[in-house]
Amino acid sequence: MLRDKHILVGVTGSIAAYKAAMLVRALVKGGAEVKIVMTPLAKEFITPLTLATLAKNPILVDFFNPENGEWNSHVSLGEWADAYVIAPATANTLAKMAHGIADNLLLTTYLSARCPVFVAPAMDLDMYAHVTTCQNIAMLRSHGVHIIEPEEGELASGLSGKGRMAEADEIAACLSSFFEKEMTLQGKRFLVTAGPTVEAIDPVRYISNHSTGKMGYAIATELASRGAEVILVSGPVSLPVPTGVRRVDVVSAKEMFEASMAAFADVDGAVMCAAVADYTPANPENSKIKRKDDIVLQLKPTKDIAAELGRVKGEKLLIGFALETDNEETNAKGKLERKNLDYVVLNSLRDEGAGFGVDTNKITVIGRDGTAIAYPLESKAQAASHIVSLVENFFKK
Ligand code: CTP
Numbered sequence: 001m002l003r004d005k006h007i008l009v010g011v012t013g014s015i016a017a018y019k020a021a022m023l024v025r026a027l028v029k030g031g032a033e034v035k036i037v038m039t040p041l042a043k044e045f046i047t048p049l050t051l052a053t054l055a056k057n058p059i060l061v062d063f064f065n066p067e068n069g070e071w072n073s074h075v076s077l078g079e080w081a082d083a084y085v086i087a088p089a090t091a092n093t094l095a096k097m098a099h100g101i102a103d104n105l106l107l108t109t110y111l112s113a114r115c116p117v118f119v120a121p122a123m124d125l126d127m128y129a130h131v132t133t134c135q136n137i138a139m140l141r142s143h144g145v146h147i148i149e150p151e152e153g154e155l156a157s158g159l160s161g162k163g164r165m166a167e168a169d170e171i172a173a174c175l176s177s178f179f180e181k182e183m184t185l186q187g188k189r190f191l192v193t194a195g196p197t198v199e200a201i202d203p204v205r206y207i208s209n210h211s212t213g214k215m216g217y218a219i220a221t222e223l224a225s226r227g228a229e230v231i232l233v234s235g236p237v238s239l240p241v242p243t244g245v246r247r248v249d250v251v252s253a254k255e256m257f258e259a260s261m262a263a264f265a266d267v268d269g270a271v272m273c274a275a276v277a278d279y280t281p282a283n284p285e286n287s288k289i290k291r292k293d294d295i296v297l298q299l300k301p302t303k304d305i306a307a308e309l310g311r312v313k314g315e316k317l318l319i320g321f322a323l324e325t326d327n328e329e330t331n332a333k334g335k336l337e338r339k340n341l342d343y344v345v346l347n348s349l350r351d352e353g354a355g356f357g358v359d360t361n362k363i364t365v366i367g368r369d370g371t372a373i374a375y376p377l378e379s380k381a382q383a384a385s386h387i388v389s390l391v392e393n394f395f396k397k
Contacts, residue, residue, distance in 0.1 A: 001179040002172070003031030008077060008113075010086035010106045011051065012093045013041030014165070015156040016122035020046060022168035023087055024054040030172060036060070037077065037106045039093065063105055074105055078113035083175055086110070087148070088122035088165045091133050097145070098136040116178065116225065116243065120148040120171050125161030138359055141381065142214070144221055144242050148174050178225065184392050186227035189267040192220045193260055193274035193305065195235030197253040201297065202285040209275045210356035213237035215321070216273030218384035220245045223271075226388060231267065233259045235274060253277045253302035260305050269317030269391060272306040310340030317394050319343045319387065323355060332366055343367055343390060353377045365390060 007027050011020045020036075027034050034055040038048065040062075048059035060072045078084070086093065086106065093106070097119070102108045110117060119140065127133055128150060141147055148171055153164045166174075194216020199207040217239050220232045224244035232247045233256055241247045248263070250256045253276050264270060279299035289295070306320045320341040322332035325348070332346040346364040347354045354362040354377070361383045364374040375386055 001030075001176040002027060005032045005082045005175075005179060006080050007032045007034050007175065008081035008084045008109070008115075009034055009036045009051075009055070010084060010089075010093075010109070011036060011038045011042040011046065012086065012088055012090045012106065013039055013045055014088040014090050014122045015045065016088035016165035017042055017045035019165055019168050020087060021050055021054055023085075023171050024051060026168050026172035027175070028054065028056065030176065033057075035077065035080070037109055039104050039106050060105055063108075072105060074108040075112045077109045078115065081113060081115045083116050083118060083178065084110065084113045085118040085120070085171065085175060087118075087120035087171055089119040091121075091123045091127045091130075091136075094119065094121060094133065094136045094140065098139040098143075114243070116146060117144075118146040118148055118171070118175065118178075120166050121150050121163070122165035123150075123163045124155055124157045125159055125163045128161075128163040141359065141379075142217075143240055146174075146178070184226045185223060185388075185395070188227075188269075188395065189229040189231070190223050190391070191231050191233065191260060191263045191267045191270040192216055192223065193233045193256060193270070193272050193276070194220065195237040196275050197235045197256055197277045197302075198251050199253065199277045199280040199302075200284045201281050202287065202289045204288050207277060207279070207281070207299075209277070211235070211237075211275035212357050213239050214357070214359065214380050215361060215383070216271070217242055218380040219271050219273060219387055222381070222384040222388040223391070226392070231263045233263060233274070253280055253305075257303045257305050257308070261308065264309050264312070264316075267316070268395070269319070270309055271319045271387065271391075272309070273321055274305075275323070276305055277302055278304075304339065306335075306341065307339040313340060317342050317391060319345065319391070321345045321347070323347055323349065325349045329364070329366070329372070332364075333370070336366060336368065341368075342394065345387060351377070363387075 037060045052059045151164045152162045195213035196209045196211040220230045221242040230245045248259045282298040282300040322335045324331045328348045332344045336344040349355045351362045353360040362377045366372045
């Protein structure tokens with residue numbers, strides 16, 4: 001799957017830089033064309049000559065060639081690449097990437113790259129476990145960067161733990177399976193709903209819920225990474241638009257209903273991940289409600305978007321979610337029936353690490369025939385990958 005792919009390898013200043021040589025060799029052997037950008041410090045760990053010889057391309061480090069003033073364009077490097085893999089990625093580079101610092105060519109290229117970006121962190125175990133590194137990695141993940149987890153083992157410091165960069169073959173395999181995946185949903189279009197809805201009480205107050213949109217965004221990301229066209233109808237969240245996804249911003253359940261119905265006409269399937277308000281104020285006020293003793297807020301039900309799509313779905317694929325606090329499986333199966341879903345993805349707020357805000361989820365996918373597959377607690381990206389594999393299988397039939 002690497003044949004003729006343009007892979008840009010970024011190398012930063014870590015002992016693990018020697019493994020970059022093996023990575024470049026594996027990529028070239030796999031048929032990829034490889035270009036390399038290094039940070040100035042990376043040159044202290046591995047020579048540009050070694051990497052340039054293996055890549056069969058000159059190495060780029062500076063913004064311009066000091067001998068002739070020729071500009072090394074980070075923009076064209078980013079445009080050239082089908083994938084950008086930064087291996088090894090130090091804690092320093094990960095932090096700069098997460099915060100948009102662009103003080104070397106490797107980082108400016110990251111900021112301007114439109115292609116998928118992979119990082120293979122390499123550092124000492126305490127640096128890897130440090131709260132700021134964890135936050136930076138979580139932030140990068142939420143920005144759509146693919147994290148190739150380091151392994152446990154002996155580290156350069158002499159200590160042993162998690163922080164050793166993944167082996168070159170594993171990184172190459174990761175890229176290869178990414179490109180393999182990319183093909184499977186090409187030509188298909190999907191609607192994904194995500195995030196909360198916000199229902200105005202007056203111009204100042206509203207009713208909403210704790211949804212952050214992470215699960216829906218992970219699904220949209222995964223669908224797009226397998227080549228699908230994705231329309232993401234999203235309530236207000238603070239996540240960036242995933243690469244290759246078209247986002248339609250909505251606020252209220254009514255707006256989400258209208259945008260979803262419009263998009264559904266033209267898609268092959270939909271994954272309903274949004275936490276849609278079931279009720280909205282019956283008479284939202286145009287001016288701020290003033291403080292008084294008691295207030296009775298009259299609510300009216302909103303439209304059930306998934307159920308409405310279920311009514312008109314025909315042969316299209318419809319997947320819904322069920323976030324439950326009790327009687328989980330019975331409630332989820334009830335939703336599958338009531339909304340005419342093909343699959344319902346159950347997650348329980350009783351499971352630690354599942355639900356709103358967190359980066360992990362524990363899902364059980366229930367099909368129409370009653371079969372249920374329970375997955376362990378894993379990242380939302382991994383959970384999304386299981387769900388999208390179901391989507392893939394549905395269209396293979
Ligand atoms: N859903 C929707 N429109 C609504 C309510 C829910 O599209 N107005 C979708 C959700 O996106 C999810 C599924 O229906 O895919 C189940 O949502 P959930 O809130 O768990 O269920 P409800 O049907 O609202 O039932 P309840 O709140 O009673 O659990």
